[in-house]
Amino acid sequence: MFKFEGRTAVISGGAEGIGLSIAKALGEQKMNIVLADIDEQSLLKSVAELESLGIPVLGALLDVADEVQWKSVAKQAKDKFGKVHMVVNNAGVGGDSGPLEKQETEGWQWALEVNLMGVFYGAKTFTPLIKEHGEGGWILNVASMAGLGGVPYSGAYTASKAAVVALSESWAPELKKHSIGISVLCPAFVKTRIYDSERNRPDKFKSDTYGAENEQSFLNQMKQLVKEGIDVSIVGKRVVEAISNGELYIFTHPNYRKLNQERFAAIDEAFERSEKSALLKDILNQKPEGL
């Protein structure tokens, strides 16, 4: 079981929303917290808030899409707290949405750089440091319910989050032997500012079509759903509960279970049809490899 007390967690996108909720919940468990975020103003405010709660905290500026900046965060965390035991790959953005033929390459690249490559850079930076101290650790990747089923008009976001679910499943058996646990958090709607992630889009990923009418109506719909989402404070507490139980998949919306059951059933039915195909009868009894 993961021991929280006296250990250190680095949380990307930790200055607000789900990241900050996780920071507070881990701080309540007496962890040292490193908030790493691209938004300096939010960062200063949240560091002050955690300090006022008596949580040992360090704020570090970070764009998760820049691997070099991760190295600097690792150095700052080690200088302040000695060792790091947990990395929470939480920073995420929406990317372009709307009809796929209207989406721009820049919006896809932005979503993939932040939501997918940011997770890889975070894990790649901290895994060797956790292996090095040998005390074990945990990597928590924040995906989404969108990672378990296609969200219409939101291909880039869906693809990035499905990849985060998949890479978490890939890393779990790989890192288990080094006493590093993996969890992937898959929330549905949570009341945060995710609908306004454009505020953090760098110029190089800006596209001319953002704000186009078709996209705007989709964004308004998403904004409404996020505003009606669950209270963000639940998410951090649920994460602590689930990591204490060693859970790989962490859900915050049990009301989405049926949708997932329907998806699994559809996949299983497709396997059943393949079992009945005369083309595949020689493959049926072969042992599956590689999983």
Ligand SMILES: NC(=O)c1ccc[n+]([C@@H]2O[C@H](COP(=O)([O-])OP(=O)(O)OC[C@H]3O[C@@H](n4cnc5c(N)ncnc54)[C@H](O)[C@@H]3O)[C@@H](O)[C@H]2O)c1
């Ligand atoms: N809110 C929801 O309904 C919901 C649902 C499912 C999954 N999620 C996921 O939860 C995670 C957190 O989102 P949130 O809802 O708290 O959103 P949010 O916009 O409230 O917070 C995101 C935080 O990430 C930071 N950030 C953005 N880009 C960054 C970058 N390049 N580098 C470092 N920090 C960056 C922001 O400054 C902000 O502090 C995301 O991965 C998101 O996809 C959110």
